[in-house]
Amino acid sequence: MSRVNGLLADTTPLRTSPPFRRLWWGLGISNLGSQLTVVAVGLQVYALTGSSLAVGVLGVCALVPLVVLGLYGGALVDAYDRRRVALGASSALWVITALIALQAWLRLDSVGVLYVLVALQSAAFAINNPARSAIIPRLVEPRLLPAANALQTLAWNVALTVGPLGGAFLVALWGYQVAYTIDAVLFTAALWAVWRLPDIPPLSVPEVAPAAPAGDAALGADDVSGVRVAPVGPGDRSGGRRRPRGRVVGWRSVVDGLRYLATRPNVRTTFLADLAAMVLASPRVLLPAAGVVWLGGGEATTGVLTAAFAVGAVLAGVFSGGLSRVRWQGRVIVWAITAYGLSIVLFGLVLLGVGAAQPTTVLVGGLVAACVALALAGASDAVSAVFRQTILQTATPDDMRGRLQGVFIVVVAGGPRLGELVLGAQATWVGEAWAAVAGGVACVVVLWLVLWSQRRFWRYDALHPEP
Known part of the structure; x- marks a missing residue:
């Protein structure tokens, strides 16, 4: 038990x-x-x-x-x-x-x-x-x-x-x-x-202050409800007090955040890895045609396929107990996105297996196999998301965390939109099945090329987070 x-x-x-x-x-x-x-x-x-x-x-x-x-x-x-x-x-x-x-x-x-x-x-x-x-x-x-x-x-x-x-x-x-x-x-x-x-x-920058007792290392200012608020980030572990930043906000502040990101390879690699998956292998745009042309069932099948991806992500969350003990988080991101790309390849191969015939009834075997592939993709994406967010939160100093979270939102929102355009164009040229296969392969290849150029990411250590 x-x-x-x-x-x-x-x-x-x-x-x-x-x-x-x-x-x-x-x-x-x-x-x-x-x-x-x-x-x-x-x-x-x-x-x-x-x-x-x-x-x-x-x-x-x-x-x-x-x-x-x-x-x-x-x-x-x-x-x-x-x-x-x-x-x-x-x-x-x-x-x-x-x-x-x-x-x-x-x-x-x-x-x-x-x-x-x-x-x-x-x-x-x-x-x-x-x-x-x-x-x-x-x-x-x-x-x-x-x-x-x-x-x-x-x-x-x-x-x-x-x-x-x-x-x-x-x-x-x-x-x-x-x-x-x-x-x-x-x-x-x-x-x-x-x-x-x-x-x-x-x-912002820590002021000189005595180190907190070991039991209070993660405690900060009092919460209005009576609990203590935990500061985080590499610089927060000393328990030192901090002074707030000035309240001057302009687009120069945004540019400063982007410049900071350019100098932080591990955080930057989390964005590049996500873009490799979302731009090159986002399957959502292919699902309507999968229901109408390949698997049968039309809108109902499209809904089932969409739900399969989400169900995979939910199951990954339900059985995520071991994730809190992972130390080499960069490696888990790489393997999770690799599994994501291969799952999209599997989805494309399932479509190739059933063939584009505009069936009048649902091809149950093909639908089950396609749902399994998409559920695996959803689970892999959920695991990747957990650690990409964790690295962003722990390896970024507090005074830059908001701006990099803003970049994160742009990547998470914009990547799938651009991906729909990319895979939609590919489907027009070679069909939905080959678009999925090519997209999944491209995702894996580009991911490992990114890793080859940013080898420190493979050694990212959660016990000693470095941006």
């Missing part, structure tokens, strides 16, 4: 840090609501226009402010109290979600209004997400960050699995208004969790 428990997700961060526990529950509940809106907005735009292109424009409306304000939002996080930044951005998100619900109740039936609201929502998210990510290392001890990130990834993938199904069900049963309103109600959980956080001002 103890061996089984060792494989299950490590819940120590939830038990030892009440602020993290509240934030985890609050964000998990609100993410579920957010997925309801993502599906409902797409369905509403399609119902108003009958155009898939119009639905695709929603992605552009979300991506542009996410890229621009993701970078600038990170600079804000490094200059101001992170709780206040997150609270302001979360409040804006709640108001925008309420406006989305209001337009549905008023039956405005305006695609332009939806585009504007989605863009505003993405802009607020671009500031909120770096703030929330930079907060996590201040709530748990450094040794618990892999477990905390695994729990965050698990909650996100549960929302990604359940939310779209729930959103489609609510729209079909009661309409867009109800789906949006439920999202607004669920989002109050995130507002409550952020409100209950202690003040978390950014830290």
